[in-house]
Amino acid sequence: MKQRAIRGPAMTFRGDPFLLAAGEALHYWPDALIRIEDGRIASVEDAEQGLESLPADVPLTHYPDALICPGFIDAHVHYPQMQMIGAFGAELLEWLERYTFVAEQDFADAEHARDVAGRFLRELLRAGTTTAAVYCTVHPQSVDALFEESERFNTRMIAGKVLMDRNAPAELTDTAETGYAQSKALIEKWHGRGRQLYCITPRFAPSSTEAQLEAAGRLWREHPGTYVQTHLCENQGEVEWVRELFPDRSSYLDVYDHAGLTGPRAIFGHAVHMDETDFDCCHRTGSALAHCPTSNLFLGSGLFRMLDAKKVERPVRVGLGTDIGAGTSFSQLRSLGEAYKVAKLGGHALTPEQGFYLATRGGAEALRLDDKIGSIAPGYEADLVVLDLKATPLLDFRLSYARDLAETLFVLMTLGDDRAIRTTYIAGEPVYERDRVESFVYPA
Ligand code: GUN
Ligand code: FE
Numbered sequence: 405m406k407q408r409a410i411r412g413p414a415m416t417f418r419g420d421p422f423l424l425a426a427g428e429a430l431h432y433w434p435d436a437l438i439r440i441e442d443g444r445i446a447s448v449e450d451a452e453q454g455l456e457s458l459p460a461d462v463p464l465t466h467y468p469d470a471l472i473c474p475g476f477i478d479a480h481v482h483y484p485q486m487q488m489i490g491a492f493g494a495e496l497l498e499w500l501e502r503y504t505f506v507a508e509q510d511f512a513d514a515e516h517a518r519d520v521a522g523r524f525l526r527e528l529l530r531a532g533t534t535t536a537a538v539y540c541t542v543h544p545q546s547v548d549a550l551f552e553e554s555e556r557f558n559t560r561m562i563a564g565k566v567l568m569d570r571n572a573p574a575e576l577t578d579t580a581e582t583g584y585a586q587s588k589a590l591i592e593k594w595h596g597r598g599r600q601l602y603c604i605t606p607r608f609a610p611s612s613t614e615a616q617l618e619a620a621g622r623l624w625r626e627h628p629g630t631y632v633q634t635h636l637c638e639n640q641g642e643v644e645w646v647r648e649l650f651p652d653r654s655s656y657l658d659v660y661d662h663a664g665l666t667g668p669r670a671i672f673g674h675a676v677h678m679d680e681t682d683f684d685c686c687h688r689t690g691s692a693l694a695h696c697p698t699s700n701l702f703l704g705s706g707l708f709r710m711l712d713a714k715k716v717e718r719p720v721r722v723g724l725g726t727d728i729g730a731g732t733s734f735s736q737l738r739s740l741g742e743a744y745k746v747a748k749l750g751g752h753a754l755t756p757e758q759g760f761y762l763a764t765r766g767g768a769e770a771l772r773l774d775d776k777i778g779s780i781a782p783g784y785e786a787d788l789v790v791l792d793l794k795a796t797p798l799l800d801f802r803l804s805y806a807r808d809l810a811e812t813l814f815v816l817m818t819l820g821d822d823r824a825i826r827t828t829y830i831a832g833e834p835v836y837e838r839d840r841v842e843s844f845v846y847p848a
Contacts, residue, residue, distance in 0.1 A: 408832060409439045409458055411451050412467035412790070415809070416474060416780040417765040421757040422714040430757050432809050436472065440786045443831035448780050465834075469794045470826060471812070473760065474778050475534025475787035476736040477767030480633070480673040480694035480725025482539040483524040483550055483563075484508050484517075489729040496639035496703050499730065507729075508566075509575050511541040517549035525553045526844055529836035531734040532789035532825040535767070535777055537633055537671055537694070537725075538563040539605055542576050544586050548593075551600045556846045558598065558830050560787075562631050562771065564605035565590055569616045572607075580615040584623055591627050599831075603631035603671075608638075609646045609659045621664030631669045631771075634660065636693075637682065638674035639705045657682045666691045669772055673725060674699075675713070676706040687718040692770035695762070697742035699727035707746050710754065723770035724762045736763040737820035744817060756813035786832035791816060795824040 414436035421429035437454030439446040439462070447454065458464065484507060491503035511517045528536055538561055540546040547565050554561040567583040568576055578586065587604055595602035606612045606620050624632050637643055637656050646656045653659045657678075660666055666689040675682070675693040686693060695708045713720045724739050725731070733739065740759040747754040768778025777785050793812070794800040799819055806812040816824065828836040833847035 405441055406443075406832070407439070407441050407462045409437055409462050409464045410467065410472065410788070411435070411437050411464060412470045412472050414438065414448070414472035414780055415760070417761050420719070420766065420769075421755065421761050423716060423719060426755060426757040426810070429761065438472065438780060438788075440832040443786055443833075445780060445782055445784045445786050447782055467790050467826070469792065471791040471793060471816075472780070473789050473791060474764040474780055475789050475828065475830075476532045476763045477723060477771065477778060478528065478533045478536035478726050478736065479671060479692070479723030479767050479770055480696055481536050481728050481731070483521060483728075484511050484539075484541050484546060485729025486520055486524055486527070487729075489732060491729070494703075495641065496705060497641055497645070499703060504729075505573050505576055508541040509573070511543050511546040512575070514545040514549060517543070517546045518553070521549040521553040524550070525557055525559065527734045528559070529557065529828045529830075529844065530822050530825060531736065532791070532822075532828050533734065533736060534787035534789070534828065534830055535560045535771070535773070536562070537603060537631070537771065539607075539633070540565055542566050542568055542578055544590055547590050551594050551597075554600060555598055557835050558833070558847050560599040560601065560777070562601045562603045564603040564631075564633070567604075567606040567616055567620060568611040569613050571611045580613065580619045583616055584619040587623055591623075591630060595627065595630055601631060602627070603633050605632075606634050606665070608635035608642070609656065610642065610649055614650070614663070617659065617663035617665065625664060629669075631671065632665050633671040633673065634665070636660070636672035636675050637677040638700070639703070640677060643677050655679075655682060657685055661685060661689070671723070671770065673727065674705065674708070676700055676708050678709070678712070683713060683715070683720055684718055686720040690721070692721040692723060694723050694725035694770070695743060696725040696727035696731055697739055697746045698733055699725070699731035701742055701746065702732050703730050707750050709750055710743075710747055711750070711752050721766075721770040722762060723767035733821065735821045737816055737824060739763070740817040741820075756810050756817055759817050760813055786829055788829040789825060790827040790829075791820070791824050792826040792838075795826070799824065
């Protein structure tokens with residue numbers, strides 16, 4: 405049995421702070437001892453108590469000026485778009501044509517895909533992100549490249565081949581039949597292998613025919629436990645285009661619902677231009693939304709209405725997405741800083757407890773993995789991030805004036821970024837350590 409222990413201030417969520425008082429939802433240990441056995445959390449208790457029974461031969465790492473959290477979860481990100489972050493000027497549909505569909509063609513080359521997948525996993529780990537729902541490209545080799553690198557780090561990636569059979573360059577399109585067959589082969593190869601999970605990935609309604617969406621729905625029903633991800637109600641022009649392309653459907657979301665693409669393990673990115681019927685459909689079907697604040701601001705898409713999504717009488721599961729490359733940072737701390745500003749423009753102050761919940765347990769609930777990840781509790785997989793409260797002179801100075809945990813968390817949301825990530829543990833192994841000579845190591 406492989407054992408280790410880590411000690412320091414720690415926090416986790418026992419409930420949803422959109423539905424419960426902050427003090428009920430969040431649990432904080434000023435000085436915790438977390439014991440890890442074979443990649444899982446064996447126990448978490450006050451250090452004073454835990455140290456008494458800790459055998460002398462179990463390696464112990466102490467993080468005094470830190471905060472230990474569950475690893476961050478990115479519920480929506482495109483790895484092939486790393487090379488085009490910060491593409492100037494356009495709104496969604498023009499941005500796709502001018503930049504995205506150009507970059508994604510490079511992934512026909514498996515060597516390029518492997519190079520970018522390697523860089524991508526390292527950026528996630530540097531940001532403290534341990535699980536992500538990832539769009540690859542139309543090319544099956546782009547999926548192999550991502551899962552192969554994820555398998556080396558033992559991270560959990562939920563990923564899949566993009567399906568597009570219209571309104572995209574010929575180099576990036578498949579057909580309803582080939583998209584189905586290629587996705588099926590990838591499911592058989594990767595779904596449930598180690599920590600890897602497959603996600604059926606029609607890009608968005610405008611780039612799939614009804615036949616392709618229906619084939620995707622059939623594939624999903626035939627493979628229980630797999631995921632579906634796509635884009636929904638991101639941009640006003642896009643919503644209008646969907647109305648023209650699918651005149652028989654009552655709304656954008658109805659296009660997906662009609663094709664059998666709503667339900668538990670369906671993740672819809674953006675969901676900015678939603679009405680009550682749409683939110684109700686997500687609640688009823690158990691579908692999840694990915695809030696992508698840096699992206700929605702960068703492309704000028706609009707303001708996600710978090711409080712409407714989280715209405716107490718019909719709460720919808722919401723995770724937090726970076727949406728790289730329309731999003732501008734891998735850091736979920738940066739996403740939270742922007743999520744706060746988005747909420748503020750909508751007339752609401754996102755609390756720090758709500759923010760950190762979205763990045764951890766909320767994401768796990770959205771991805772239906774909240775029995776495995778997103779919490780620090782016995783039996784959970786030990787995917788953890790150690791935040792350094794003295795990471796920069798400014799953070800250190802500002803936090804010396806923080807009066808309680810809520811202020812500390814809020815300052816991290818406001819000023820924090822990848823510099824605040826000291827160590828990222830994947831299944832109990834410190835695969836990223838900021839200050840180590842070799843920052844990244846594959847677990848043994
Ligand atoms: N809608 C369809 N494809 C995309 C994409 O790649 N990024 C974003 N942000 N929206 C999309
Ligand atoms: Fe996206």
